[in-house]
Amino acid sequence: IMKDLVHHLLQGTSPREWFLLLFFLFVLVLVHYSLTRFAAKRADRQQVNRRLPPSPMALPIIGHLHLVGSIPHVCLRDLARKHGPDLMLLRLGAVPTLIVSSPRAAEAVLRTHDHIFASRPHSVLADIMMYGMLDVGFAPYGEYWRQTRKLVTTHLLSVKKVQSFRSACEEEVSIAMAKINEAVATGSTVDMSELLSSFTNDIACRAISGKFFRKEGRNKLFQDLINDSTRLLGGFILEEYFPVLAKVSVLKWVVCAKAEKLKKRWADLLEKVIDDHNSKDSAMSDQKEGADFIDVLLSVQQEYDLTREHIIAMLTDIFFGATSTSSQTLEFTLVELVKRPHMMWKLQDEVRSNIIHRGEGAFTKVNHNSMIYLKAIIKESLRLHPVAPLLSPHLAMADCCIDGYTVPSGTQIFVNAWAIGRDASSWEDADEFRPERFLGDTAMQHVSISREMISNSCHLGQDEGCALESTLRLTA
Numbered sequence: 001i002m003k004d005l006v007h008h009l010l011q012g013t014s015p016r017e018w019f020l021l022l023f024f025l026f027v028l029v030l031v032h033y034s035l036t037r038f039a040a041k042r043a044d045r046q047q048v049n050r051r052l053p054p055s056p057m058a059l060p061i062i063g064h065l066h067l068v069g070s071i072p073h074v075c076l077r078d079l080a081r082k083h084g085p086d087l088m089l090l091r092l093g094a095v096p097t098l099i100v101s102s103p104r105a106a107e108a109v110l111r112t113h114d115h116i117f118a119s120r121p122h123s124v125l126a127d128i129m130m131y132g133m134l135d136v137g138f139a140p141y142g143e144y145w146r147q148t149r150k151l152v153t154t155h156l157l158s159v160k161k162v163q164s165f166r167s168a169c170e171e172e173v174s175i176a177m178a179k180i181n182e183a184v185a186t187g188s189t190v191d192m193s194e195l196l197s198s199f200t201n202d203i204a205c206r207a208i209s210g211k212f213f214r215k216e217g218r219n220k221l222f223q224d225l226i227n228d229s230t231r232l233l234g235g236f237i238l239e240e241y242f243p244v245l246a247k248v249s250v251l252k253w254v255v256c257a258k259a260e261k262l263k264k265r266w267a268d269l270l271e272k273v274i275d276d277h278n279s280k281d282s283a284m285s286d287q288k289e290g291a292d293f294i295d296v297l298l299s300v301q302q303e304y305d306l307t308r309e310h311i312i313a314m315l316t317d318i319f320f321g322a323t324s325t326s327s328q329t330l331e332f333t334l335v336e337l338v339k340r341p342h343m344m345w346k347l348q349d350e351v352r353s354n355i356i357h358r359g360e361g362a363f364t365k366v367n368h369n370s371m372i373y374l375k376a377i378i379k380e381s382l383r384l385h386p387v388a389p390l391l392s393p394h395l396a397m398a399d400c401c402i403d404g405y406t407v408p409s410g411t412q413i414f415v416n417a418w419a420i421g422r423d424a425s426s427w428e429d430a431d432e433f434r435p436e437r438f439l440g441d442t443a444m445q446h447v448s449i450s451r452e453m454i455s456n457s458c459h460l461g462q463d464e465g466c467a468l469e470s471t472l473r474l475t476a
Contacts, residue, residue, distance in 0.1 A: 050399075050406040053089040053098060056082070063091030065241070073389035077101060077419035087405055093241030095121075098396075098407055100415045103426050108402045109394065109413055117394040118145075121412045124240065124252070125233055128259040129266070131309040135317035137392065148314070151304050155296050156318070164291075168206050172199060192334065196327045198223065204322035208315060209273045210292040221269055226323050229262055229316075270312045274298075293318065325387040332385035333377060336433045343435070347373055376435035382421075384433060389418035 056079060058064050067090075069075040080088050080101040088099040100106050109117050119141035126138040136152055139145045155161070176199045183190045201223045205213035213219050232255070239245050239252045277294045291299075297311050304310075337344045354370045394413040399406055407413075422430045428437065 050408075051404060053087040053405040053407070054084040055089045055091075058091050061093075063093055065092050068092070073416055073418040076390075076414070076416055077422075080416070080419065086403060087407075089411075094243060095241050096408060096411045098411050098413045100413060101419045102423060103420055105402060106415050106417075106420055109415060113400050113402065116398055116400045117396055117413055119395040119397050121240075121393050121395045123233075124237065124256065125259045128256060129229065129233070129263045130313045130316065131263075134310050134313035136314065137317050137320070140395075141397065147304065151300065152314070152318075155300060156293055161296075165203075165207050169203055172203050172206065175199075175202075193327075193331055196330045196334075197323075200327040200330070201226070201323050203326070204319055206292070207322065208293040208318060210277070210294070218269065218273070222319060223323075225262070225265055225269065226319055229266075229320070230324065232258055232262060266316050267312055270315055271308075274308070274311065328385070328387050329378070329381060333381040336381060336384075337377070340433065343377070347377060350374060372439065373435065376438035379438045380433060380435040383427070384421060384431075386417040386421055389416070391415040391417050 056064060056067065059066060067075065067079060076088075076099050079090075080099060084099070084101070086100070086102040086105040088101065090097045090099060100109055120138055122140075123138055126135075127133055130138055133139045134144075134148075136145070136148050139148060176195060179195060180190055198219075202213070202219050205219045205222055209218070213222075235255075237252075237255065245252075274294055277292075277298060293315065294311075297306065297314065300306070301311070337347065350371060350373045391414065394415075396407050396409050396411040396413065398409050401407075420426070424430045
């Protein structure tokens with residue numbers, strides 16, 4: 001048929017008609033070329049007008065990935081000193097990435113322009129494990145994120161709710177101290193990292209699932225799940241930086257299969273715990289004395305239209321935030337104190353002069369308010385050893401201007417909290433452990449910087465309260 005049609009056209013078309021047809025096609029090609037050139041020149045002019053943050057020399061395809069070493073926050077700090085002390089733009093594979101390394105730039109991202117940088121980059125693994133981003137930490141910015149954040153801050157992590165777990169924290173501290181005393185009595189050694197990790201895990205389990213969290217060894221199961229999930233989510237996913245490989249990569253299928261297995265393990269364990277709570281009357285449990293997080297979520301289930309998947313995703317999120325942050329803070333704090341006996345002695349004097357014994361030796365709120373030096377030690381530990389050296393990545397939802405530089409829409413942003421905590425222009429003797437910087441007249445100028453960084457890497461009120469309570473007993 002096509003052959004006959006071509007033969008018919010050749011026979012029935014005059015030279016004049018051929019000329020007009022060819023001329024018309026030539027004009028179309030010329031117009032297309034002109035429009036393409038115009039668009040390219042316009043884009044080049046816009047690129048010139050947009051002053052991008054400084055950037056080191058990149059390699060084809062991989063961009064700057066070869067510059068990020070095994071300790072990313074240290075490598076990025078060193079790169080920033082050469083190329084951009086405040087802002088530095090990298091290309092990690094196909095992903096534009098902004099590195100923020102100064103308090104002033106961090107304030108612009110986290111406070112001044114927070115409405116632009118409030119969202120999170122998409123994560124394939126988090127999407128699987130959190131039932132399509134139904135948690136708070138990985139959820140993209142929007143109405144759902146606002147409602148979920150309101151639920152968490154109002155009902156789960158309010159000051160009153162956190163303080164309601166003080167007696168539980170005291171009991172868990174007593175159990176941890178008993179293990180240490182037993183080891184001392186028998187002359188055996190204690191793995192403090194393991195002890196502190198189990199201690200903070202047990203506190204989180206108790207706050208989330210209630211006082212019977214040790215039933216069937218659930219606290220150990222939760223700890224194993226947290227460790228496995230942290231390794232998986234914290235790993236390098238090649239396809240997230242080279243999206244073109246996502247459709248053909250076998251590695252992605254393997255990693256996603258691991259995520260599906262972890263998701264099922266979390267669901268199986270949390271389903272049992274939720275069912276145990278459902279078997280008792282959970283109505284109005286938010287107001288009950290000693291109500292745990294699951295009680296609270298069940299009590300507001302209809303108000304916030306929560307499904308079982310919503311509850312499991314939020315509980316998984318809280319376990320991540322409540323366990324590793326507190327244990328790392330305690331461990332780094334104790335290490336710094338052991339290296340400086342004079343600080344340990346000073347802290348012990350403050351603790352012993354302010355103890356009010358009650359039952360097993362618990363402490364009242366009055367004691368916490370008077371522990372000025374202890375609070376300074378915790379803040380200094382969080383400054384030097386932030387629980388998240390690189391804060392969870394943010395995503396630019398639109399073009400934004402910071403310090404005269406344009407941050408393009410779609411850029412992912414990492415705030416280097418570790419570098420900011422050691423910024424010599426903000427901290428005197430930045431690499432030294434000096435709690436006194438948070439005391440006296442110089443304290444206020446540091447509080448805004450440290451609080452901004454700390455509050456974006458962990459829940460300050462919860463972690464600081466737990467760290468205070470624990471360090472009181474461990475140093476006394």
